[in-house]
Amino acid sequence: MTEELKPQIRLYAILAREAPLAVVFRRGPSKRVQLLLWRTDSHQFHEGQWLKGRIYERRCDLSPSGNRLIYFAANYKTPYFSWTAVSRPPFLTALALWPKGDGWGGGGLFARENTILLNHRAEEMRLAEEFSLPRKIQIRPFGERPGWGEDSPIVDARLSRDGWLRIQEGKAIEHSIGASVWIEFSPPQVWAKPHPRLGARYELQMHIQGLHQRDGPLYIIEHSMSDQGNGSTVSLGRTDWADWSHSGDLLFAKEGQLFRLGVSRNGALNELDNAQVLIDLKDRAFKEVAPPSKAKQW
Numbered sequence: 001m002t003e004e005l006k007p008q009i010r011l012y013a014i015l016a017r018e019a020p021l022a023v024v025f026r027r028g029p030s031k032r033v034q035l036l037l038w039r040t041d042s043h044q045f046h047e048g049q050w051l052k053g054r055i056y057e058r059r060c061d062l063s064p065s066g067n068r069l070i071y072f073a074a075n076y077k078t079p080y081f082s083w084t085a086v087s088r089p090p091f092l093t094a095l096a097l098w099p100k101g102d103g104w105g106g107g108g109l110f111a112r113e114n115t116i117l118l119n120h121r122a123e124e125m126r127l128a129e130e131f132s133l134p135r136k137i138q139i140r141p142f143g144e145r146p147g148w149g150e151d152s153p154i155v156d157a158r159l160s161r162d163g164w165l166r167i168q169e170g171k172a173i174e175h176s177i178g179a180s181v182w183i184e185f186s187p188p189q190v191w192a193k194p195h196p197r198l199g200a201r202y203e204l205q206m207h208i209q210g211l212h213q214r215d216g217p218l219y220i221i222e223h224s225m226s227d228q229g230n231g232s233t234v235s236l237g238r239t240d241w242a243d244w245s246h247s248g249d250l251l252f253a254k255e256g257q258l259f260r261l262g263v264s265r266n267g268a269l270n271e272l273d274n275a276q277v278l279i280d281l282k283d284r285a286f287k288e289v290a291p292p293s294k295a296k297q298w
Helices: 152-160
Strands: 009-017 021-027 032-039 044-052 071-072 081-085 094-099 108-112 115-118 138-141 164-169 173-175 183-196 199-213 220-225 232-238 241-244 250-254 259-261 274-280
Touching: 009 250, 009 259, 071 108, 071 152, 071 241, 108 152, 152 164, 199 241, 232 250
Parallel strands: 115 138
Antiparallel strands: 009 021, 021 032, 032 044, 071 081, 081 094, 108 115, 164 183, 173 183, 183 199, 199 220, 220 232, 241 250, 250 259, 259 274
């Protein structure tokens, strides 16, 4: 009798630009997603609602205050098949919902707290019938060709806005069906972000090595951190996500856990072996969560 394989847990976070808040998308099994709200100053986590379906986390964004989330989701069932919605994290209950119907485009960005750039084609800009918007909320199309692309261009625009710089384009090599990796980047696509307080002394790099690994992640990513002070580079290994917090901590996700690496009294980052596990999300299972009344209000 063979042992049942446990689902692989993937974590992805988005940090608010103007507040110590973040959302965490916990996926696993592949069509079960849980949303969490993370206070990055106190490292408190508030576990919220689940979705039976897929949330395309790289097409999502947090408002500057962290009070609202725009997300693109799909279950490929009637009535919407796929949709973009705005909610109050850690809840997915829609304050506004735009039907999409396919897997192209979708999602959006918060240009400002009350201005949303929606990645939908012109004929997909209409709200679902039961929804309306407050007068203060402005909706505009995203980019020059809204409603197309996949994770890019939304994720590229969000990374650039939040201080990341693509320092190596990477070269995509498409392999045949059945290969262990569908698209390999050789050399990898590399993004870099300097430390928010110590500047260029520390640089976080994200190396995207490929897409669609068989029985593995959608994005094959490794993160590393370079210390210009002593010329060293520390690899975080295979990771789901990493970023600097507002306070300068290094935050990263791997193997279903979120980690924090703090700054010592002398202004240097601590050794990687001293990384603190903030939360272990491997054992979570789907459950129905009713939204409170405040989750239904703009």
